[in-house]
Amino acid sequence: VCLKGYTDDKHVWEMIDMHGVRAVNSRAAGECCTERGRLDTMLCIGGVRTPRRASSTAEVMCLNYPIIRKPNAMSAPRDLQVFHQPPAEIDCERYFYQELIASDGATYKVYCIGEETFLVKELDVADEETLRRQAVPIPDHLVQAAREVGKLTGLEIYGVDFVGSLDEPFLIDVNSFPSF
Secondary structure (H helix, E strand, O other): OOOOOOOOOHHHHHHHHHOOOOOOEOHHHHHHOOEHHHHHHHHHHOOOOOOOEEOOHHHHHHOOOOEEEEEOEOOOOOOOEEEOOOOOOOOOOOEEEEEOOOOOOEEEEEEEEOOEEEEEEEEOOOOOOOOOEEEEOOOHHHHHHHHHHHHHHOEOEEEEEEEEOOOOEEEEEEEOOOOO
């Protein structure tokens, strides 16, 4: 099974274990992928390149602006906000603060299914003549970064989002139930 939710629910894991079912988005993934700060720390330790972030009010003040603020809980509603100067109220328990990375106009979505890895380039702005999402060849360094996320989290079916450029990508999101 691939769990869409309840990855942090002990009762669900007891039922899975009791019935001998294998989950491809593991117990470890549920523990590390529910909170952006914890996930980012783990990814950085594992050598995956992510934008600089802050975990205290003082660190938020020292980030290079603009920054993006996301809910720290991955399950929270998608409430993204960009700040060009330090916000009036800073709450590092509830929110995750990260430097905004200049993009080449696309988000690079790497999808991993077992040993298969593929890349979709999602254009930020598309005109009527251009497809918004395009399958493109995946560079080796992006395969390696995506695979490292799987090793660190225990995920077997997942997606990771990169911004910046294909030459200098920064990981900004891990999806344990991706929207292939």
